[in-house]
Amino acid sequence: MCGRVESFAVLFIVVWLGLAALWGVALFDAGRRPNAQWAAVGRSRGAWLLLLVVTGWFGALYYVSVLRRQLRVREETHPRQPRDPRPKVPRRKEDWGDPWADA
Numbered sequence: 001m002c003g004r005v006e007s008f009a010v011l012f013i014v015v016w017l018g019l020a021a022l023w024g025v026a027l028f029d030a031g032r033r034p035n036a037q038w039a040a041v042g043r044s045r046g047a048w049l050l051l052l053v054v055t056g057w058f059g060a061l062y063y064v065s066v067l068r069r070q071l072r073v074r075e076e077t078h079p080r081q082p083r084d085p086r087p088k089v090p091r092r093k094e095d096w097g098d099p100w101a102d103a
Contacts, residue, residue: 019057026060026068027052033071040074043067 030048038045048067052059 019060022064023052023057023060026063029068030063033075037071037074041067041070 027049030045030052033045035045038048048063052063
């Protein structure tokens with residue numbers, strides 16, 4: 001009898017930790033997607049983040065099973081635009097040159 005209770009407790013903890021991890025992954029994934037991607041599927045990122053926080057793993061299950069697929073399809077058809085590269089800034093004083101020198 002004691003072995004069954006312990007195995008049930010271990011199973012309960014593993015399932016609970018798995019659902020908590022799913023919730024964290026869903027929250028992170030929803031937060032990293034740009035607003036334009038959310039607008040393309042007709043949803044609000046802020047509202048869904050709030051919904052994920054309030055509903056916990058119930059909302060995370062729906063997000064991962066339904067909404068994340070819609071966002072992924074939209075991401076594949078409209079990929080993110082690459083950012084402009086940062087301008088190269090000289091690191092040493094000698095590399096700046098003399099601003100008063102004749103060009």
